[in-house]
Amino acid sequence: MNLTDDELVARSIGGDAESFNELIMRWERPIYALAYRVIGREEDARDVCQDTFLRAFRALPGFKGEAKFSSWLYRIALNLCRDWIRRQRRAPVVQMPEGIEPTELAAERGPVESIEELVGRRQLSAVVEEAMSVLPEEQRTAIILKEYHGMTFQEIADMQGCPLSTVKTRLYQGLTVLRRHLEKNGVALNKVEEVASSKVAGHITPRLVKR
């Protein structure tokens, strides 16, 4: 039986810990991905993920269901990420870079993906990660919530506690900075040139640029 988040939340509030474990199973990956992309450290992202669920469990009796359970979780996770970033700013610690293991590469490689393609993808991923790390926190978070978690402008605005127009501005500015950074690092944004050169009036629709 596939229960909705709301049903599982209701059961959890009633004392059914297994229902909450079901919610954890559903949401731990997205929360971990959000935390990793915001703070950029695997181990710390795991800790943030764990703390998010711990806090959510303890605060569950106070959850009134005004927002979606997932939005509520995201908000908790983002607050924890913000705390982490604040601590980092106060007491910066030199972190060892997390390298790429050949065994990880081999395990990650898909059945039709050559090792060269995989290495290329990992390199591109590293460049994107680096480019994202130079963005101001608000822009980075807005892009992460939009691009990787598919939130609407309104949801991001609620999450970030800012007007809708600010969210759009953050997205625009963030994407622009990213584009420059990627181009500077040799990432060829081929489609820009290809599509721009073959541009025919009236053929540009959101579908061309939407993932």
Add this chain to the structure above:
Amino acid sequence: MMSETYTCGDHGALVSYLYDECTPGERRAIAAHLVICGACTGELIALGATREQLASWMPPDAQLGFRISPENSKSNVLRPARWWRQPMPAWAQAAAAIVIFATGTMLGALRGVMQPADGQGPATGRSNTTAAATTSSAAPITRADLVALEQRLRSEVSQTRATSQNVSASPADVRILERVRVMIDESEQRQRRELALRSAELVRDFDAQRNVDLARIERTLGQMDGTTGVEVAQQRQMLNYLMRVSQRGQ
């Protein structure tokens, strides 16, 4: 709320169009503008291409599997939070470094104080060995020392021999030794037989091969004899012919 007319350079509206979060009227207005404005079109395409690159950024695969344990509601998640992973402030790191350095220095000083008066108890094993070697190489060796050493070695060797002779084997050991000896004898006999057999085969093969070779040589010699006989006869005929011709001429 965005109006249904689009002003060139309205980045917010462009972002709405990019993420397809605008009303049909707004979309139409922007699309109509894009037809005539290369700058906005280029901007939109560039933003879209950047978004596509973002798709390549994936977080590393992590082992998660958190669970709430109902038994202990105070610390519910099984995987405990690791306090030592929290970033340590710079002043705390500096204090820790100072404490470690001071402790190390104090220990070193204490060891120096506790060193024996004869000077043969230095700080580390490595320097101990070096010092001992230096001491032994510096001390003069007399003949009496060498004689004493020789005598000591001799007595130790003789003791070792006596000990090995006095060791009495148990009956089980004797039986095992006997069996081993028998097995060795049997093995030797087997090897001898094997060697004799191989030698006989070798001699036989050698004789057979020699006979074949002799027969071949005889046959070859016979052929050579035959050839030689034919040639002698031909020469003889030629000689007779020459003699007859010469006699006719006379």
